[in-house]
Amino acid sequence: MIKNNKLYNAIVEVNTKGTFQQQAWSLCREEKTYKKLIIEYRKQIADIDGINVPVLKKDLELMLNKYEIRLDNVKNEMCYLNKRIIDSLEVIEPFVDVEVFVELFGLDYNDYDENESFYNNLLTSSTRVGHVCRQGLIWNEKILISEMEEK
Secondary structure, eight states: OGGGOHHHHHHHHHHHHOOHHHHHHHHHHHHHHHHHHHHHHHHHHHHTTTSOOHHHHHHHHHHHHHHHHHHHHHHHHHHHHHHHHHHHHHHHGGGSOHHHHHHHTTOOGGGOOTTSOHHHHHHTSOSHHHHHHHHHHHHHHHHHHHHHHHO
């Protein structure tokens, strides 16, 4: 019975995996780190492009590939977190006051649009949670497009 209770599941989600803000902060930090590393490795590869050092170039390309894979993983995590945020907000929105939501997610009350859902307000916010939601949507769309192209 408890497993079917969506409100209970939303509360468990936040309590067992940290707050959405903490998860978003961690993912944004990882994303920023991997993007910087990818830029650096691409620059190093471009710098040695005309020089005959195949072993070094191969090592740099492998490291670049490693961080691109890790960045893809972070984007997958953002996609999953976005889905959990959607599911949780859908359940708790009827029970939570706007003021509590705005304070909880660090939104600017002046930017809050009462005609939109909590989730849509997060999407348009400049918070890390908003960034994760947007990135999650973009990544989800890329996954869907690639799956459609494979068929």
